[in-house]
Amino acid sequence: MSRDLPIVAITPFPVAAAHELGDAQLRANLGRATRTIRDKRARVVAEVADWEPMRDRAAAVKDEVLDNLAELLARFEAAAVAAGATVHHATDAAHANAIVTELVRAQRAESVVKIKSMATQEIGLNEALEAAGVTPIETDLAELIVQLADDTPSHILVPAIHYNRSQIRELFARRMPGFTATSDEPAVLAGAAREYLRRTFLAAKVAVCGANFAIAETGSLVIVESEGNGRMCLTLPETLIAVVGVEKLLPRFADLGDFLRLLPRSSTGERMNPYTSIFTGVTPGDGPQRLHIVLLDNGRTQVAQDPVGRAALRCIRCSACLNVCPVYERAGGHAYGSVYPGPIGAILSPQLTGQDAGFNKTLPYASTLCGACYDVCPVKINIPEILVHLRQTGPKPAAERAAMSTLSWVMRDRRRWRIALRAARSGSAPLRLIARRHGGTLRRAPWPLSAWTAHRDAPLPAAESFRDWWRRTHESS
Amino acid sequence: MRIALFVTCLNDALFPQAGIATVTLLERLGHTVAFPAAQSCCGQMHANTGYAAPARQLERLTEAAFAGHDVIVSPSGSCVAHLRAHTGLPAYELSELLVDVLGVTDVGATFPHRVTYHPTCHGLRALRLGDRPATLLRAVKGLELIDLPEPEQCCGFGGTFALKNAAVSGAMLADKCANAAATGAEYLAAADNSCLAHIGGGLARRPGAPRPIHYAEILASTGAPS
Numbered sequence: 001m002s003r004d005l006p007i008v009a010i011t012p013f014p015v016a017a018a019h020e021l022g023d024a025q026l027r028a029n030l031g032r033a034t035r036t037i038r039d040k041r042a043r044v045v046a047e048v049a050d051w052e053p054m055r056d057r058a059a060a061v062k063d064e065v066l067d068n069l070a071e072l073l074a075r076f077e078a079a080a081v082a083a084g085a086t087v088h089h090a091t092d093a094a095h096a097n098a099i100v101t102e103l104v105r106a107q108r109a110e111s112v113v114k115i116k117s118m119a120t121q122e123i124g125l126n127e128a129l130e131a132a133g134v135t136p137i138e139t140d141l142a143e144l145i146v147q148l149a150d151d152t153p154s155h156i157l158v159p160a161i162h163y164n165r166s167q168i169r170e171l172f173a174r175r176m177p178g179f180t181a182t183s184d185e186p187a188v189l190a191g192a193a194r195e196y197l198r199r200t201f202l203a204a205k206v207a208v209c210g211a212n213f214a215i216a217e218t219g220s221l222v223i224v225e226s227e228g229n230g231r232m233c234l235t236l237p238e239t240l241i242a243v244v245g246v247e248k249l250l251p252r253f254a255d256l257g258d259f260l261r262l263l264p265r266s267s268t269g270e271r272m273n274p275y276t277s278i279f280t281g282v283t284p285g286d287g288p289q290r291l292h293i294v295l296l297d298n299g300r301t302q303v304a305q306d307p308v309g310r311a312a313l314r315c316i317r318c319s320a321c322l323n324v325c326p327v328y329e330r331a332g333g334h335a336y337g338s339v340y341p342g343p344i345g346a347i348l349s350p351q352l353t354g355q356d357a358g359f360n361k362t363l364p365y366a367s368t369l370c371g372a373c374y375d376v377c378p379v380k381i382n383i384p385e386i387l388v389h390l391r392q393t394g395p396k397p398a399a400e401r402a403a404m405s406t407l408s409w410v411m412r413d414r415r416r417w418r419i420a421l422r423a424a425r426s427g428s429a430p431l432r433l434i435a436r437r438h439g440g441t442l443r444r445a446p447w448p449l450s451a452w453t454a455h456r457d458a459p460l461p462a463a464e465s466f467r468d469w470w471r472r473t474h475e476s477s
Numbered sequence: 478m479r480i481a482l483f484v485t486c487l488n489d490a491l492f493p494q495a496g497i498a499t500v501t502l503l504e505r506l507g508h509t510v511a512f513p514a515a516q517s518c519c520g521q522m523h524a525n526t527g528y529a530a531p532a533r534q535l536e537r538l539t540e541a542a543f544a545g546h547d548v549i550v551s552p553s554g555s556c557v558a559h560l561r562a563h564t565g566l567p568a569y570e571l572s573e574l575l576v577d578v579l580g581v582t583d584v585g586a587t588f589p590h591r592v593t594y595h596p597t598c599h600g601l602r603a604l605r606l607g608d609r610p611a612t613l614l615r616a617v618k619g620l621e622l623i624d625l626p627e628p629e630q631c632c633g634f635g636g637t638f639a640l641k642n643a644a645v646s647g648a649m650l651a652d653k654c655a656n657a658a659a660t661g662a663e664y665l666a667a668a669d670n671s672c673l674a675h676i677g678g679g680l681a682r683r684p685g686a687p688r689p690i691h692y693a694e695i696l697a698s699t700g701a702p703s
C-alpha cells in the first residue's frame with residue numbers, strides 16, 4: 001500500500017475524531033468559523049432566484065464530462081497544444097510528481113512558488129519537491145500559515161481554519177523571515193505576509209498551480225482566487241506548471257458562466273470571487289513562456305466507472321458541504337486523515353484509493369446521513385446516497401454481518417418477530433425496576449449497549465409491544 | 478377513510494405509545510385503521526449500515542404486507558423516507574397524511590404544556606415536512622410552542638453512527654440537549670422515535686430538562702389524565 005499518499009487515513013476516523021474532540025480551542029475556532037461562513041452562504045444563495053435550475057444544469061454538465069471523459073481530454077489536449085502548451089498525462093501520484101520534478105530540474109530552479117491547489121496536495125507534491133532539493137513556497141495566505149506551522153490543512157478552502165489570529169501572529173514571529181509586527185490585527189498580519197511574498201514572487205523562475213476548470217473547447221485553464229497572489233504566480237515566472245485532475249474539464253466555454261456563479265456563493269459566501277484568471281497556452285513576450293499541463297488521473301477514471309459513486313467527481317471543491325457538516329464541525333479536518341476532509345472527503349478519498357487503503361474504509365461511516373451536505377452542494381452530489389453505497393460495497397466486520405442477517409431473518413417472519421419482542425420484554429423485566437428511578441431509561445447497560453450508555457440513557461423494551469396492544473384492543477372481540 | 482398503519486420495528490418493540498397515539502387520533506377523526514400483521518421493519522437500518530441484501534428482503538416483505546392498501550401512514554419520518562426511496566408504497570408521514578391527504582390542521586387535541594419541536598433530519602430534508610408538524614401543534618389547545626435554537630442541526634443519532642462514532646455523536650447530542658434545555662419547555666417533541674430515544678437518553682441525564690415525546694402523542698391527547 002502506498003502509505004504516503006495524503007489521501008490515505010492512517011488512523012480510524014472514530015479514534016482520530018475522539019482525539020481532536022479533546023482540543024477545546026480547536027472546537028471553538030471551528031464552530032465560530034463554520035457558523036459565520038454557512039450563514040453568509042445561506043444569505044447570498046437566497047438572493048439567486050434560479051439557484052435550483054442552475055444546480056441542475058451544473059450537475060448535468062459535469063455528468064456529460066464523466067460520460068465522455070476520454071474524448072473531451074483529447075479535445076482539451078489538442079486545443080491546449082495548438083495554443084502553445086505542453087500536455088503530460090500522469091496515471092498516479094508518483095508519476096505526476098516525477099513529471100513536475102523533472103520539469104523544475106530542467107529550469108535549474110531551487111524553489112517554486114505555488115498557487116493553492118488541491119491536486120498538488122493530493123499527490124504530495126511539496127514533499128516530493130523537497131526530497132528533490134526544491135523548496136516549494138505556498139502563496140495563499142492560509143496555505144502559507146499551514147506550511148510555516150509544518151501542519152496539514154484542515155479545510156479545503158480555509159486550510160488554516162483551525163487557527164485563530166493570536167496563534168497566527170505567534171507563528172509568523174517564529175517562522176517568517178523579516179517579520180516584526182506586534183499586533184494580531186488581520187490587516188497587519190496580511191500586510192506582513194504580503195511583503196514576504198512579494199520578495200519571493202520577484203525571485204521565482206517557476207510557478208506551480210492547479211485549475212478550477214479546464215475548458216475542452218479552447219484548451220483554457222481557469223483559476224479563481226480571492227487574494228491575487230495566484231495572479232502574480234501566473235504572470236511573473238518564466239515557467240508555469242499546472243497539475244489538473246481530469247474531472248476538472250468543462251466541455252464548452254459557455255458552460256463556465258454557471259460555475260462562476262455557483263462557486264463563490266457556495267464557498268466563501270461572496271457574490272463574485274475577486275480574481276478570475278483564464279489563460280490559454282503561451283503568448284510570446286507576455287507572461288510565462290513555457291506552460292506545462294499535467295493531467296492527473298490518480299484513480300479518477302476508475303471512479304468514473306461506478307454508476308453511483310462517480311457523482312463525487314462532479315465536485316468543484318467549494319467546501320460548502322464541510323461548513324454545514326455537524327461531524328466536520330466537531331471533529332475538524334485532520335480527523336479525516338486526507339487533504340479532502342468533511343463529507344466530500346468521506347466519499348472521495350476511499351473511492352480514489354480503494355477502501356482497503358489504510359483506514360479509508362472508516363470514512364463512509366463518519367456521517368449521520370443528516371443530508372445537510374446534499375442540500376448545499378452546488379453540483380447536487382447526493383453525498384448520503386454515496387456514503388450508503390460505499391458502506392454496502394466496502395469491507396465489514398464478520399460479527400456485524402452475522403448480527404444483521406440474523407436480525408433480518410427474525411424480522412422477516414411475523415411469528416419469529418413476535419417471539420423476539422416477547423423475549424426482549426421478559427429478558428429486560430428486571431432492568432425495568434432499576435430504570436423506573438430515572439423515568440424509565442437505563443443508565444448503564446451491559447456490552448455491547450455500553451457504548452450507547454457511555455453517552456446517553458438507553459430505552460427498554462415496552463411492557464407491551466404495539467402488536468400485542470393491537471391484538472388486545474382490536475382483534476380480541 | 479381506511480388507512481393502513483406501518484408502526485415500524487422500533488415503535489413496535491420500544492415505543493408502542495407512538496403507534497397507539499396514531500391509531501387513537503385517526504379513529505377519533507372518524508377513520509378506520511388497519512394493521513397488517515406481516516409487517517416488521519422497512520430495512521432502513523440494514524441498508525444504512527451497509528447490508529443491502531437483508532435490507533432488500535425486508536423492503537420486499539413490507540411491500541407484500543401492505544399490498545392493496547391505498548394509504549399508509551407511519552409515525553416515523555425516516556422510515557417513510559426509506560419506503561419512498563426503496564418501495565412503491567404510498568406511504569405518508571403522519572403530518573403529511575393529516576394536512577395534505579385529510580386536510581386537517583386542527584385535530585381537536587388539548588395539551589396544556591410548554592413544548593419545543595425538533596424537526597429531525599429526515600423530516601426536514603428527506604420529506605420536506607416544513608411547518609406541517611408545527612401547524613398541527615399550534616392548533617392544540619393549551620399548548621405553548623417554544624422555538625428550539627439551531628433546530629436544523631442533527632442530534633447525532635444516525636443509527637449505528639451513535640455506536641461507531643460515539644465521541645462525535647456524544648458531542649452533537651450535548652449541543653442538542655443544551656439547546657433543548659435552554660427553551661425551558663416541559664417537552665421536546667419530534668416525529669421520529671429513533672431521534673427521540675437518542676435525545677431523550679441525553680436529556681434524562683440533565684435534571685429539569687424537557688422530556689421527550691412523540692408529537693403523535695400530543696395530537697392524540699385530549700388533556701384528560703391518562
Ligand code: SF4
Nearest residue numbers: 315316318319321377
Ligand atoms: S461535494 Fe459539493 S459542496 Fe462539497 S466541496 Fe464538492 S462541490 Fe462543494
